[in-house]
Amino acid sequence: MTDIYPSYLKLYETGELKERVERAYESLRECSVCPHNCRVNRIEGETGYCKTEEKVVVSSFFPHRGEEFPIRGYSGSGTVFISYCNMRCVYCQNYEISHLGEGRLYSPEDIAGIMLYLQEEGCHNINWVTPSHVVPQLMKALLIAVEKGLRIPIVYNTSSYDSLDMLRLLDGIVDIYLPDVKYLSKEYGRKYSKVKNYPEVAKKALKEMFRQVGNLKTDSRGIAYRGVLVRHLLLPSDISTTRKVLEYISSVSEGAYVNIMAQYYPYYKACDYPELCRTVTPLELKEAVEYALSLGLNVVKD
Secondary structure, three states: OHHHOOOHHHHHHHOHHHHHHHHHHHOOOOOOOOOOOOOOOHHHOOOOOOOOOOOEEEEEEEEEOOOOHHHHOOOOEEEEEEOOOOOOOOOOOOHHHHOOOOOEEEOHHHHHHHHHHHHHOOOOOEEEEOOOOOHHHHHHHHHHHHHOOOOOOEEEEEOOOOOHHHHHHOOOOOOEEEEEOOOOOHHHHHHHHOOOOHHHHHHHHHHHHHHHHOEOEEOOOOOEEEEEEEEEEOOHHHOOOHHHHHHHHHHHOOOOEEEEEOOOOOOOOHHHOHHHOOOOOHHHHHHHHHHHHHOOOEEOOO
16 A cells, blocks of 8 residues: 555655745746746746746646546546646647636645545546646645645646656656657657657656656556556657657656557647648557557557
8 A cells, every 4th residue: 555655745744845845936936847948937927938927827627537547547537727838739629728828827725725626526636737837836736735635646647848857856746647748750849839859858758757657557446546658649641750659668668558549630720731631540540559569568548
């Protein structure tokens, strides 16, 4: 049972969690929370690429039963959908949230209340969705929630454009990482997600996540309590550079767990790019899954 005890509780008991929160919050003063390094003072209301000040815009929160089974389990994953994003994917299916910022402002105290509510609803975990640009605020919310009785694992659900410094502050706080590795092409990262050096950043982030928590681990019911589950969204015509992505995952951690997702649909501005203006074929999915299996990866289905 020791391994199932959320790791952040140990940091809380030693006082380390509070120290980590203070260190993270300092990064908001000349913002270096994500790889954009905008250097704006978010404490004073300035905004950079993510359009987010100190308070966090949350679009919704509820027990999510649409995630992979190890994440959703039988009672749902306690998802907190953070608005805005540090990427601008032209095909984003949640663009109203990630690009337009639908939702309302919440303080860390408010978010702590949300997490406690989701625990009371019986959720297996707290699932921070799109957290990369608001890590300090979520860490502060966690500290407040722990003081009031939060006792379930944290899921860090990200597009993998993460700061290594922030990830290192999360070492011993996050139990389950759920990174979506989009492509290993610098050109595609800039063209379709509007960010610099996506492959370089995502590879380092993924390596750090595996260093912290290793491969996915589940309890006797098949519900995850620790580890990494990598998502990879297939894009038409191999824009997702799927073989390169799978090869890299395999090189980082033998037998890693991956979910190869084929639900792509040309949302938002995707059809401004003819190569993105179609869905993925069954053959593209079949070939991707077979290649993953040939590399010894564990393929998880939704």
